[in-house]
Amino acid sequence: MWWLPRGLHPGAWWLWALGLATAASHTTNPLPLALLVAVAGRVLGRRRGDAPWALAFRMYVWLGAVIVTMRVVFRIVFGGGQGDHILVRLPEIPLPAWAAGIRLFGPVAAEQILGGFYDGLRLATMLICLGAANALANPKRLLKAVPGALYAIGTAVVVALSVAPQLVESVLRVRRARRLRGASARGMRALRGIALPVLADALDRSLALAAAMDSRGYGRTAAVPAGQRTVTGALVLGGLVGVCAGTYGLLDTAAPGYLGLPMLLAGLTAAVTGMLLAGRRVRRSRYRPDRWRPAELLVAGCGVAAAALTMLAGSVDPELLYPPVSPLTWPQLTPLMLLAVGVAAAPAWLAPPPPPTVSAGRPPAVDRPIPVTDVPADGVRAARASTPGDRP
C-alpha cells in the first residue's frame, strides 16, 4: 500500500511546491505567508530523506531572509512608498546630478518599511516553497522522467552527475603519482601538474564511456516519416514566431489585445507540441519507472487545491489578501485562507514516509543508466599511459 516507506515521484513534490508558490504569489498578507513557510518546513521535517539534496532547504531560508532584508534596507536608503507615520528622521544626503538627483535616507515611515517587508516576504515565501521541492524531490529520478525530445540532454546531465565524484578520485590518483615521482613543485606549477592530467584523464574517460554506450546500443532511433518531420518543424517554428509576437504584444499597449497573452500561450502550446512529437523518434526502455499512484496524485492535488483556494479567497475578499499599508491596518486571516494552508500541510501525513537510509550511501533506486566505470582494464591503462602530465 502507499504508506509503505518509499520515495515519491519527484514531479508530485514539484507540483505541490509550485501550488504553494502560486498561493504565496496571490497574497501579501504576512500571516498566510508565514503559515505557508511553516507548512513547507513541517512537511520537509516529516518527509525528507537524508540524501545530500535534502540539506539544501536551509540555504533557501537564508536567501529568503536576505531578500526581505534587502527590500527593507533599500526602502530605508532610497525611499519609496512614503507615509504619515514617521518613525525616525535620518539626515538626508542629496547626491549630485550624475546620480539622477537621488537623495539618500530622509524620513522613514512605518508604511514604507511595511510595504517593503510585505513584498519581500511574498517573494521569499515563493522561493522557500521551491526550496522545499528541491529538498524533497530526488533530482536524479526527475531526470529519468524528462520527455523523449530532451532525452539526450538528460543523459548528458546524468553522465555529468556520475562523473563529478570520479574527478575527486582522479585528482587523488594524479597527486599520488606525482608524490611517487618525488615532484615537489608548489603553487601555480603544481596546479598545472595536477589540473591538466585530470582534464586529459576526464576526456579519455569520455571516449571510453562513448564506446561503452555504443556497445550497449545507445542512439537507436525510430524511423519517422518525412511528412511528420515537416509537421513538427512547422509546429516548432510557427510556435516560436507566435511567442515572439506574443511577447511584443504583452509589452506594447498599442498592439491589439489578442497579440498579448493569448498569442503567447498559443505559440508556446504549438512549439511544445512540436517538441513532444519530435521526441517520438527516441526509442528507449525504462528500468523501474516512477508511476503516478494515489499518493502522488494526493500530494500534487493538495498543492493545486491550496493554490485554487487562495485564488478563491482573493476573488471573495481582495482587501484581506492584500492588506493596505496606508492607512495602517492589522492583517487578518479568513477561514478560506486557513483551509488553504491546512490543505497545503496535509502531505506531511498523507505522503508515504521516505525510505530508510541505505548503508552504502547510495540512493536505493538505479540512478546510473550508463555504467561509467565499466571500462576494460587495458583501456584505462592505455588512457593513463598517454596522459601528458604523467610522464616522469
Next chain:
Amino acid sequence: MSVLRVAPRTAVVLTLASAAALATFTWPFFVPAHPESTARTGEAPLVFIVMLPVLVALVLAELTSGGIDSKALAMLGVLAAVNAALRPLGAGTAGIETVFFLLVLAGRVFGPGFGFLLGATSLFASALLTAGVGPWLPFQMLCASWIGLGAGLLPARLRGRAEVAVLAGYGMLAAYGYGLLMNLWFWPFSVGADTQLSYVAGAPVLENLHRLALFTAVTSTFGWDTGRAITTAVAIVLAGPAVLAALRRAVRRAAFGAPVTFAAASDRPAAKVTGIPQSSSQAT
C-alpha cells in the same frame, strides 16, 4: 571543427527563441506606463519566468534533434562535470568565477552548437550537485549558453598567441555581459517597485539604463563582475594553450564525423578490434 552540426532550421529556432528570451531580460526598458495596461504588465514578470524554461527546453531539444553522436554526448557530460566541479571553487570568494574559462575554451574547440549545450548542461548539473534549482536557473543557463555559442562563433583561423588573446578578451566581455544580464533580471525583483533605484515603467530607455547603472554600482556588482572578468581572462591566458591542446587532442582521438561502415567479419583482421576508444571509427 564543429562537433555538433547546426542545421539551418535549428539556427532559425535558436535565433527566434533567443530574441524572445532577450525580452524576458530587458522587459523593464519596454514596459508601458499607461494605467489601462497595468493589469497586463503586472503579470509580465511571472509570465516570463514560466516562459523561459520552456524556451530553453525547446532550443535544447532542437539542437539535439538530429541525433547527437554518443562520443559528443559523453564529452558533453564529462566537460559539464568538470565545469560543475570547478564552480564551487570560486563560489563566495568575491567575484572569483571559474566556470567561464573552460566554457569559452570548449566552445572554441567544439563549435557553437556544442558550446551552447555545454553552457546549459554545466549550470544545470552544478545546480543539481550543489542543490540550487530556482527560478533564476533557466536564466543563468541561457546566459552561459550564449557565452559558449559566442565562443564557437569566433573567427576560426586564429591560432597561437593571437587566439589566446582573442579568447581572453572575449572571456572578459562575456563575464561582464553575464553579470549585466543577470543583474538586469534580478533588478525588478530585488528592489521592488517604487524606490529611487527601481525601474520606471514607460520612462525613456536611457533613464532606466541610468537607474540600472546606479543599482549595479550600489549593489557593488561592478566589483563582482570585474573580479569575474579578471579571473576568466587570467585563467585563459595561463592555462589556455595547454587546455586548448588537450581538447584538440581529444577531438582528434574521437574522430567526430568519421563515417562508420560495416564489413563482413571475415574481411577484418581480428587483432584490430582491441583499441577501445577508436572502435567506432576504425572501419573508415
